[in-house]
Structures are given as C-alpha cells and as structure tokens.
Amino acid sequence: MRLHRMTLTAFGPFGGTQEVDFDALSEAGLFLLHGPTGAGKTSVLDAVCYALYGSVPGARQSAGATLRSDHAAAGARTEVVLELTVGGRHLEIGRQPPWERPKKRGTGTTMEKAQSWLREYDARAGGWKDLSRSHQEIGEEVGQLLSMSKEQFCQVVLLPQGDFARFLRADAEARGKLLGRLFDTRRFAAVEQHLAEQRRGAEAQVKAADASLLALAQRMGQAAGRTCELPLPELAAGEPGLAEGVLTWAACARSAAREVLAVTRAAQDAAQLARAGAQQRLESVRETHRLQRRHAEAHARAGRLAERAEEHRADQERMERARKAESVAPALSLRAAASAEQQRTAAAESRARQLLPETFAGAEAAALAAAARKAHEELGSLAAARRAEQRLGELSRERAELEREERADEEALQDASAWLADWDAVRHDHQARIDAAQEAAARAGQLEGRIGPAREQLDAARRRDALTASVAEAELEALDAARHAGDAREHWLNLKEQRLLTIAAELAAQLTDGAPCAVCGSVEHPAPARKSEGHVDRQAEEAALAAYQRADQARTQAESALASVRAALDAVTATAGDATAGELASGLGDLERTYDEVRALASTLHAAREAFARDEQEYERRVTARQEAGTRAASRTSRRESLAREQAALQEELDRARGHAATVADRARQLERQAELLTDAAEASRAAQEAAERLKEADGRLAEAAYRAGFETPQAAAAAALDEAAHRTLQHRLDSWQQEDLAVRAVLAEPDTQAAAELPPADLATAEQAAERAEQTLRHTLSVRSAAEDRCKELDRLSRQAAAEARQLAPLREEYERVARLATLAAGTSADNERKMRLESYVLAARLEQVAAAASMRLQRMSAGRYTLVHSDDRAGRGARSGLGLHVIDAWTGRERDTATLSGGETFFASLALALGLADVVTDEAGGVRLDTLFIDEGFGSLDDQTLDEVLDVLDSLRERDRSVGIVSHVADLRRRIHAQLEVVKGRAGSVVRQRGVQA
Template sequence: MRPVKLTMSAFGSYAGVEEIDFTKVRQGLFLITGDTGAGKTTIFDAVTYALYDKTSGGRRDGNMMRSQYAPEDVDTYVEYTFSYKEKEYTVRRNPEYLRIGKRRSSDGSPRYVKETAKVSLLMPDGKEYQGKKKDINQKIEEIMGLDVNQFTQIAMIAQGDFLKLLHAESRERKRIFSRIFQTKLYWQVQEGLKEQAKQLYISLEDNTKDCRREMERVEPLPDSEEKAMWDRLLALEMPAGTDVLLTLKEICRQGKTLEMAARQQEAEIQRKVDELNILIRNQEEVNHLFILKAQTEDKLAELEVQKIDMEELRRQVEEGARAEKVSIEEEQYKRTSAELDNLKQTVAETKGWLVGQKEKTVAEKAEVKQKEEELLQKEPVLQQQIVTLKGILPKYARIRRLENSYNEQMKKMELILEECRRASVDYEEKYQRFFEEQAGILAEKLKQGEPCPVCGSTVHPQKAEVLDGAPGQKEVEQAKVKRDKKEKERSDIQEQFQECKSNLQSEKGSLKEAIGEIWNDLDASEVWMEEEQVKGKLQKLELELRQKKEDFQKREKHLQRLVGEFKHKSGLLESQEKQLQELNIKQEEQEKDFQAGLKEQKFSTYASYVRAKEWINGRGERKRRLSEYDARCLEVKTRHEMLCQQSAGKEPAELTEEKEKLEALTASQKNQREKWISLYSKNQRNEEARMKLKKYFGDKESLTAEYEMVNNLSCTANGNLSGSVKLDFETYVQRKYFKQIIQAANRRLSKMTSNEFILQCREIKDLSSQGQAGLDLDVYHLVNDSVRDVKTLSGGESFMASLSMALGLADIVQNTAGAISLETMFVDEGFGSLDDVARDRAIQILQKLAGEKGLVGIISHVNELKSQIEWQLVVKKTERGSHAHWVLE
C-alpha cells in the first residue's frame, strides 16, 4: 500500500478541506513535523479511519473526529487515494454527526439534522464498488490483506504503542499475539480439552451416584447369606462390578422362586372361593323366588279391596262420556245466542254513530273551502317574492370574488410601485455616478504625446482617476432597461386594477337597485342589505308558504278521512243487519239439535243431564286410574302364576354357615395376594436394578479409560502438569512467533547499540512455575555476558529496543499475513529520548528500511531531525484550524 492523496474535511484539527499530495515524495524517509497538538497524528488517524473506520491509536472513533473549528455548513469526511500492486483505489468515509439543515425551524432558529455514516470505494476501473457498509469494509480489508490490528502494528505504529510489546507481561503479550497471529484456534483446543475432561469427570461422578442409587434399591431376603454379602458390598465406597452383579443375580433367582410359590397358593384359595360363591348364589336365588311369591300374594289382596271403588269410578266415566257428547250441542246453542245479543247492540251503536258523523262532515267541508280560497289568493304573491330573492343571492358571491380580486390587484399595485421606485433610484444613482466619472474614463485612454480630446494638450501631468466601484456605460444601460421594464409592468397592473375596481362598483350598484325593488319602503341610505338579511327574509317567506300549503293539505286529508269513515260505516251497517237475520235462523236450528241430543244419549230429563255433566271434568284422570288398576291386576296375576311355576318342587334354606366359611377363605386369599404382590414388586425392583447396574458398570470402564486419557491431554495443553512450567499450547505456538520477532528485532537493535546488547526470549528452564509464563523478555549484554530484565533499560535504550521490536513485528506479521505488498510505514514520536549517536543510528535504520519498503514517515517535533531529513510535511496550528504543506529541499 502506497499513499497517493489524502483529503480531510472538518476532521480533527483541520477546519476546512485539507489536501495532502504524497506523490511529491517518491522514495525514502520523510518527516511530519509541527507544534504539539497541531494535528500530526491526525494524519495517521485519517488514513486508518478511511481504511478501517478506526483511528490509528484506537482511542477515538470517527464520531469524535468532527473538527471544533469547522463552520456548520462544512461536511466532515476523509477521502484517501492509495495504490496497491500498481492499482489505484479511492475510499471516501464520513462519520455520523449533526449539521445545520438547509431549512430553519418555524421560529427562525437553526434546525439540526443528523448526517448518517457512509463509505464508498472507487475501484481501479473507475466504477464504484456496490454493497452495504459492511461489504465495503470487508472488500477494503481483502484488498489490503491486513485487518486493522495487523495494519496498526506493521504500517501505522501509533504514538505510545512502542513500549506496549516491550514491557508487557507474558499474559499481556499472549493477548496481543493472539489477536495479531490468530492463535485463538490453539486456545480453543485447550478449552475444548478442558471442557471435555470436565464433562467426563462429571459423567464418572454421575455414574458412581447411579450405581450407588440402584444398589440401595435392592432388597435381599432377610436372614440369608446374600443379605449379609449385599450389606458388605454396600459398605464399600465402590465395590467391584462382578461381585455386585453375581450376588444380585442370586438374590433375583431366590426371590423369583418364592414369588411363584406364593402365586400358586393364592390360585388354590381362589378356586375354593369360586366354588363356595356358586353354591351360595344358587341357594340365594331359590330363597329370593319364595320372597317374591309372598310379596305378589300380598299385592293381589290389596287389589281385591280396591275393586268396589273402581266399579263406581267406571260408572262415573261412562255417564260423563254421554253428557260430554250432548254438551257440545248445548255449547254451540249458547254461543250463538250470546253472539246474537251482541250483534243487536252493535247495530244500534252503528246507527247512532252515523247520525253524529254526518253533522261533522258538513262542518269540515265548509272549513276546507275557506282554506282553499285563502291559499289561492296568497300563494302567487309569496312565489314572486321568493323568486326575486333567489335571483339576488348570487350577486353577493360575485361581489366577494370581485373584492378578493380587487385586494390582490391592490397588493400587486403597491409592490410594483415600490419596485419601480427602487429601479428608478438605482438608475438615477448609477447614471449620476457614471456622468461624474467621465473625466476619469477619458483619462484612462490618454497617453503621453497624444492630444487630449477635451483640452488638446499632449502633456498629462495629473490625470483624473476612476474611483473603485464606478459603474460602466453597460451597467447604466442595464439599469435603464430594468427601470423601463418595471414602468411597463406598473402600467399594465394599473389598467387591470382600474378595470377590477369598475366591475366591483357596477356589481354593487346593480345589487342596490334589486334590493330597492323588494323593499320599496326603505330610504336611499338604507337600500343596502347584507346577504344574511336577504337569506333570512327568503327563509321566512318559504316557511310561510310551506305552512299554508301544509295546513290546507292537512284539513283536506281530514275531510277525506271523515267521508271515507262514513261510507265504511254505512256499508258495515248493511252487513250487520243481514248477519242478524242469519243468526236468528241459526239459533232456532241449534236449539232443535240440542233437544235431539238429550233423547239420543238417553237422558229422560234435563235435570239428569245436568247431574251427569258433573263427571265431565276429571274424566281423563278417572280413565287413567281405571287403566292403571286394570293393568296392575293383569301384571300381578301373571307374575304370581310364573313364580308358582318356578318355585314348584323347591324349598328355602339357611346360608349362615356357608357365608362364614366364605368370609374366612376371602381373608386368607387377601393375605396371600398381598404376600405375592409384595414379592413380585420386590423382584421387579431387584431385576430392574440388576439390568441398570449391568449397564452402569459397563459404562464406568469405558468412561474411566477415556477420562484418564483426555484429562492428561488437558493438563498438558493447559500447562497444569504438577511441578512443571505453566506453558500452555497457545503460548507454546506463540513462542515460535516471538523468537522470530526477536531475531528480526535484533538485526536492527545490534546496529543501533553497536552490539552492546540484544533481546532474547527467556528459556523454559528459567521460567517461573507460578502464573502464566513462556513469553518473558530479557536483555542479554554481549560485552559482559549477563542477562537482566527488559524493564531495567533506560529511556533511550527502551525506545531503541521497542522500535526494533515494532519493526521486527512488522516483518513477521507481513510474512505471516500472506503475499501482501507493504510499501509504506509510519512511525509516531519517541526520538526525543535518544542522544545524538543513538538517534543517528535509528535514522540510518529507518532510511535503510525506507529503501526496502519504499516510503517511511516519522512524526516528531525534535529539531535535530529537521536537519537530518530533507523531505518534510509541516503542520501549522492557527486559531481557525490547522494546515499542512510540503517542504522539499
């Protein structure tokens, strides 16, 4: 990666748009210098932010980089163009921040809007890479071949990061290397083995608990040799599986034998119980037959006692049936007689109503005639007034439209008059200034030796001068054209205004004339009426006309109803008189039918018929009682005959002794069943425990072998072997990288220190067995063959050692990251702690590195470096933000 151009807008200490062209430095070492806080490190931050959405030190994100000096309307973004493998890419990125919107709030205050974070990538073919922010970030990382952590370790060595790797504890170096060299895979192997060993240990513990639980469930036979053996096995912490299973097998065999014997004894008792039950049940059925026979004979005696009452009830039912047939004829005769009486009364009432109704109808006809004459006289007058008022109302709408148009024309008139005035003043001022500057304009064309067109002199000692800002002839002519144009617009608008005013006055005059025709009684000052008054008058007239019509129609409908009712009642009276004649005939016929019915049902007198009518009510209940009695007699007689046949040749018997014997056998059977069930349940539990223990002991052997193997691997991989160094698998792999870094660092450190000392990784035999170790760093002095801790180095020595480590780390990371092309490296500060000799050596190393890499930039404010490095990017700090420029000597 080689920088081509960096553009920063409102970013960090740079208020405006700052552009840095790196093509001015082709090859070698260059210095970025300037005052403290001017914005030297911000250049590194901008490059890292553009590529990875992170700053070089990782302490600030893009949202914090909005410049405090930037105007509100300047956008914040970074645009970085770089070449990689001879292909040029451009990435532009802006953070999320607040800016002033183009529109203000309703109260005039500024309205802030949020600018969302965006990124775009321009590919070498000039096309923009398509995708979301995440996709573009991934594409940039794919192009670079490095992630942000690797990039800041080998290409952007940020300020303060020199000593991190040098003074870090073994634990901290492990964390750094895990991120840089992606050794988390080895840590995952360690953790996987540890978790696997833990799960196997838990499984072994669970297996032991399962075995103990199943052994405690076993119930051997009391006072048996197996019981004593089983108690001894339970007393052991974990007995041998073979002993447990053999003993349990014998316990199950003995239990099964006892269970079968108990089952056979219970079956024998059951057989005896069944036989006795059959004997008792058969004799109880015979005894029950004799009991039922005696109960049936008692019921026959009860029915015989009820026989006299039932015969009387039968007579009542028969007489009631004959009377009910005659009563139908009687009811019809009485109903017709009552209907005849009612109809006679109704005919009399109808005749009286017709007399009164005729008088009401005559009076109502006179009233309707009067209402009709009044309506015919008033309606034409009201209709004419309503039509006239409806014709007036649309005039108000036309007047409102004309008034609105008049007001609009008035505003336009005022506006164009003001514009005409300003255009005229502008023209007069420019014309006056132009006229006053004519001498200066003529003097501009005068040359020595040429005659003046005004005085003719060829000598011009004091020429008139044209004042700054004086208008030219073209500008004056443009002002005149603008003035004339505004005058033309004013004339047109004034004509439209006068026309609108005339139309409004004409329409108002027409309305006054129309109002005057309606209200002739008003004087000239009161001719004008408001629209609401006209509407009110119109509504009042319409209501008056509608009420008169409704009143007439109501009276007319009432008269029609009276006439209709009179006609209806007249027709009804004729029908009623005809029906009265028919009912008289019908009454005489029904009376004859009733008398014939009495004779037919054999009632000698009317009194005997009246007595028989008493049995009509309740006749259904009497018939039901008779039916139930007859059915009961038949049922009891039939059952008595059947029971006599079934009990023939049999005798009842006493069963007390047999029942006592059955009760004793049932109790014995219950005890024997409980004994069998107890043995069965115990044997089922023992057999189930035997099957489970067989499986558990089989699992324990394989689990134990697997746990011993995995636990040994876990202790080895995690560095937990007793008495050995705490060196885990990931640290062991990282030591290989660490030694490569130290070897690469020593190639430069030996030159910086004139072979005074080098760095070395502490040997395993010298590592502590307490805590994590394996990545400890020592200093080996070549002169006196001594070793000391790296933290004892002085400030200058620490800088040289840490710079060497950073450069060595960059070499190794670059090699392990794949075929990447790293042509540029930036180093931030640290040279102030070196003496002149050490600084010269460090610069020589970096210059050599620049020859290898292509371009190396150093951030520093040390003055001595300015004389040693020719190419410099100088950053200046001002009150309005920082600026950068190249100094190329």
C-alpha cells in the same frame, strides 16, 4: 492499504477545515510530521484511526463530544473524511461524532446524532457511489478489508509513543497480553477451556455411572426385602470390585425370590378351591330367599288391590258417562263458538258507536250508512277549492321570485358599473406585460445559441479530469497485471520443475506386473518409486499453466485499456482547453441562470395575450349585462300587478270553501274521518245482529242433542264430558288396576314360588359371610403371589440394568483418563509438559520467535551488525507465564543478555525494529493485507548521527515494498534530512497543517 487524502473539520486542535494530501507526501517514500508540543501531531493519527474505526486509540478514547475542537465556530460540524485504497478498492469514509449545535429556532443547543458514510469511486461512471450510512455495516466492511482490529491497526500502522520500548522490556505476562490481542489467540485459550470442560464432563460421567450402579444395588436390596438372607455388601464409588460385588449379590437375591414364588403359587390353588364351594352354596341360598320374598310381595299386592275395588268401580261408571257425553260434544262446541262470536261483535259495535257524535247515538245501521255516503259527497265537492289553494301558494312563490330577481339585478348593475370604471388602467397593464414578454423572447434566442458550446466544453473538461484519474488507475492496474503474470509464470515453472524431479513416481504409478517398463523395458519392477507428500501431477502443472495464460491475457487487456484511456484523454483535452472544470461550470451556471430568467419571462407572452383577450370579453359582457338589467326591471312592474289581482280572487273562493277549518286540507281531513267512523259503526251494528241470531240457533241444537244422549239438561251433559287429559288419566288408572290384578294372580300360581314358600326362611347373611371369608383368603394369596412375581421381575430387570451399566463403565473410565491427560498437558500442569507452558503460551512463543527473526534483520542494520533479537523459552518461576522471554545477543561480547540492559538509543532502534517485524508478521497473519502507509511516533532524539543514518536507511528501504513511512518527531535534524514534511502549526484560533517539499 494506501492513504490518499484526509480532510479535518473542527476536530481536536483544528478549529477550521484542514486537508492532508498523503499522495503528495508518499511520493518521497519517507515524510516527516512535526510541530511544537501540543500542536496536534498525534491528532492527525487519531483522525486516521477515527475515520477507519469510529474511535481514537488508547487512553485518548472518551465520549464522542470530546473529539470536537474548542476553537470551532458554534455552527461548524465536526467531521473527518478519509480517502484511501484498500483491497483494490478506492473508498471514502466519513465520520461525524455527536455534537451540540445551536437550535434553528429559538435559543440554546440541541444534540446532533453521530453520522457515518462509505462511498466507492466508480471508474466507469466517473463518480462516487454511495455504499452505506450504517455505523455497523461500515465497521464490518472496514474490518473485512483490513483484516485487523483497531488494536492491531494501532500497533501495526500507527507505531505509538513508547509502547514497543515497554514491550521490549516487559515481563512475559505483559508481553503475552499484547501478543494475544495482536494475533487473536483466543481460539487456543478456547481449546484449553474446551479440554478442561471435557475433563470435567468425563469425570462427572464416571462418577454418575458409579453412583447409578450403587443406586441400583440399593434398589435391588429394597426389592429383595426379607427374601434374601445375604446382606447387601458395603461398597463405595471408585472401588475396583464395585461391579463384581453388586452382580454376585443380585444372583443370590434372584434365587431366594424364586423359592418364595413357588410356595405362594401352591397356597393360591388351595384358596381357589375353597372359594368355589362357598360361592356355590351362596347361590343356592340366594335363589330360595328370592322366591320366598317374591311370594310375600305378591300376597301384599293382592291385599292392596282388594282395598281399591270400590274406587275401581267408580272409575268404570265415570268412563261410561263420558262415552255418552261424547255424542253431545259437537253441539257444545258450536254453542261455545256462537257465544264467543256474539260477545266479540257486541263489543266492537260498542267501541264504534263511542267514537260517533251524540247525534248518531241511537241510529240504526241503515241510518249510519246513509250519513257516511253524504260525507263522501261533500268531500268530492272540495277538489276545486284544493286547486285554488295550491295556485295561491304558487302565486306567493312567484312574487318572492320577482323580489329576488329585482335585488340580483341591482347588485349586477352596481358590480358592472364598478368594474367598467377601472377598465382603462387594466387595459394599459395588459399592454405593458405583452411588450416586456416580446422583448424577453428575442433575447432568449440569442442566449440559447451560446449555451450549447459552453456545455460541450464543460463536459469535455469533466471527462478530462475523470480520465486523468482513470489513467493513473489504469497504470496501476497494468503494473499489477504485469506483476501477477510474472508471479503466475514463476509459479508454473516451479511446479513444472518439481514435476520433472518426481516424474519417476508418476511413471511408476503406471507400471503393471509382467508388463515391460516404458523407460527401461524390464518386466520386473523390484522397487518402483513412490509419490511423496506434495507431489505435483500433470493436472496441477496444467492448472498453473492455464492460470499463467489467464494472467498474461489480463496483462495484455490492462495495457490495451491504458492506451485507450490515454487516447480518450488527449481527445477531450483538445476540446476542454486550459480552463478548469470549476471555472467552466461557474460560467455555464451564470449563462443558464440568465437564460432561465429571460425564458421564464418570455414564456408569459401567450398567457398575457390570453388574459388581455379575456378581460376584453368581460368588458363587452358587463356592458350587455347592464343594459339587460334595465329592461328586466320595466317588465317586472306589470307582472307584479297581475299576480296581485289573481291572488285576491282566489283568497275569496277559499274562505267560502273551508268554512270554520283553518285550511281546505283540514276540512277535507274532517270529512274523511267522519265518513270512516260512520262506515265502521254501520258494519259493526250489522255484524252484532247476525251473531245474536246464530247464538239462538246453537242453543236449540244443544238442548236436542242432550236429550237424545240421555241427559236431563245440557249442563249435565257438559259436566259429564271429559277433556283429553282427564280422559287419558282415567283410562290409565283403569288399565293399571287390571294389569296389576293379572300379574299378582300369575305369581301366586308359579310352582317354584309355592314350593319355596313352604320351606323354612333362608339364612342369607351366614352364607354371604362364608363366601366373603373364602374370597378374602384368595385375594390375600393372590396378593402374596403377585408381590413375589413382581419381586422376581424387578430383581431380573435391575440385574440386567446393572450388568449393562457395568459394561458401559469401562470405556467411560478409559475416555476420562485420556481426556485428563490432554487437559493437564494443555494447561501446563502435566508431568509430561517439562516447561509448564500452556497451549496459548506455546502458540504465542512461536509467534514471538517469528517476530524476533523478522526484527533481527532490521536490528542488525540499525546497530551495524552488533545486536540480534532472540526468543527465549526458559521456564519462569513462581507460576509466571513461560516461553515468552526476549533477549538480545551482543556480537561484540558474544553473550546473550536481557533487553533491559540496552541504552536509551539502543532501546529505541531495537523497539523500532521489533515494531516493524511485528508489523510484518501481523500483516501476514491478517491474510497478507498490503500496508503501504506506516507512521512512527517519536524516539529519534535519543540517536546519534551515525545510528540515525542507519535507522533512516532501514526506513527508507521500506520503499522497496512500495511503502510510505511517516515519522512523527521533534528532532530538528530530521527536518534537514527529510524533505517531504507535514508541519502542524498551533495558534490562538486553533492549529493548521502545512505541507512542505511536495508538489501541490
């Protein structure tokens, strides 16, 4: 990761906008960040952390609003923009915390939400490409690229004030917490927890299996009941003989249950025989009782039939009279229909006559029809009057239209006169606009010839700037490709050498018994070489060679691309000249704006000419309209007089035609209604006369039909007739009586029924009681046998289940003992774990040993070979964490002592060496992310001149890995030793940054 530049606005102590050029500072390899106390040196580092992770380190992190500078203007937005390269990608990250800004309308402030953005520089397009504006997506992307959390970044890149001195002197518990955060050993703590959970789970399974086996024993005891005289053994979970005791008792209980089952089967057979005899006797008594009851019921039914004999004869006579009346039924129906028709027509005639005037009250049908014809004739004579009335309406509308036309012409004359009065001024304005547009068109042609060359020069300048950055990137890519090709070649040669060293094993793999060796020719192979772990075969060597060839080809392509970019840069520089892109863009912008303004004015020429032509046409149209309006006014006067004469004549004709009615239409409707009522009354009168004649004829036919059927009067025949429902009811009673008589006679004639009636009455209750007692005895024996069978089945099932669970219990106990040993070992409570170290502590101890080894390489140089850091895994007392001790070996005394005995200066460079070593180890742990920029915050004031020189030499050696180290310090001597400086100057209006000793 390499920082390029950072821009701060209204952040921390910086009230305005400040820019830090890390590229210029990093050219020296070592640069100094200094300034008075409280100026904002640490705020620069906070801004780097905030841009990457959206928060600042440690205790300085609080609400987002506190990041805003108190010196900032009210409308200035708090913002941090960081440009960096990480993972081979050139990125720009911007962060804006939430802040209160003045309202755009009204007074007061409103809260502006936090914003973030991530952009990547696209070398091909020569510009920035937006990637995301989501806080979460940007956080995930930065975390994946850096492979470090914020805490790891602050410990590895931003080496904080005093943290590593405290780490150097801390106890094992505090040291373990820090290492756990940096190396993320939560997975090992999770393993400890997982083993503990497995142990608890296995223990619970064993206890559950014991409890289940004891529950089965209790259930077998309940199932056996009193059949087993052997008492249930008193057993508890965990006893060695639990399974054997339960299985032995189960065998005895099953034997006793089978004996009880044999006894119940014999009792059931005897009960079944007794029940069969009782059922047979019960069936015989029931049959005799049924026949005796059948004979008694038949005698009772015969008595009821005798009581209804008179009623039956009356029904037969009523049915005979109804059959005679059926011949008179058609005449009765015809007379009823004629009577209904006569009543209906008489009522209709009465309603029609009520609607007529009194003059037609006693008129016959012929007179009514004649009056209706006369009304129709008068209605026809009103047709001419209707046409006259319609024409009169048209004349009124024509006179109204003349009035409307007269008003419209008056308005048109006024409008035309007003418009024509302003014509001279309008014509002058049109001519002025046309002259101005013609002049602008001539000037636009001149400006257009100057814009093209200016654009070409600006494009060349922009390509020059983009290609300048591309040359630098191409140089870096060429160097990376060359380094990668060298690494690939070295890897291929190493694999080739390893293969040659173990080629004997590869040849031995091809040997076959009885076949001669390709090397020595022997057919015996007593001790062929074996492939060891890590053996390199032909495929691995060829893959490495192919990788080297691809890397070398990539190097050639990168060098060719670099040459192409440089040639393109020279070409565009010749076209662009010395002017900057900003100056050229400003000049082109002014030229284009002037051209756009002139061209916009020239483009109005055609529209101005068309508007002038339209207004000239309007002038001609207004003059013509004024003349035509005067002509129409003269012709309207004669037309109005003609319409008045015609209207008076038509009005006189209408007055004669409509009589007393308001209109001709009303008179026509009166005549139509009168003709309709007279016609309806005439038709109703004729229908009533015809219906009366048909009723008289129907009465004669009915009297003759009744006499022929044997009835004295028609009324007697109507009374004897039956409707369909009454006929069905009477016939049903006759049929039922006859069927009942036949059935009673048949029952009394049966031989079995007569024989049973001569026997004594049957005792059914006694026979049923005997059969019920036999059935109850059988059910009881069946219940006893079923219970015995169920007991045997349940004991068999529970015994099989107990045997299966006893077989499963043994492997569960073995699994529990194995998991318990692993869990206690990982937790540090096992007797086999001599130092009582937990698994997480063991891993952290290994990491601390790596850190101590990496730190000692620099500590020996800083201390002139005197001190060496070593890791101690001595067991701690009183339950403290073991294996995380850190001691220092003093070469002058040859003794190992605690780091707390170091002096202030010795503590600083020892903690600095420890921080740098930890940075290397954490970097490797994070996946080998390259960290090209580091910051060290304070502590150099405690060093003497010689030690300071040695410490600076160690820091300066970091440039061998192409690293840039920034030192944050108040020490004045460092300003003389380190030329590249970033100074933070504080003032009443806020702090500002100044870069010294670097090229602008």
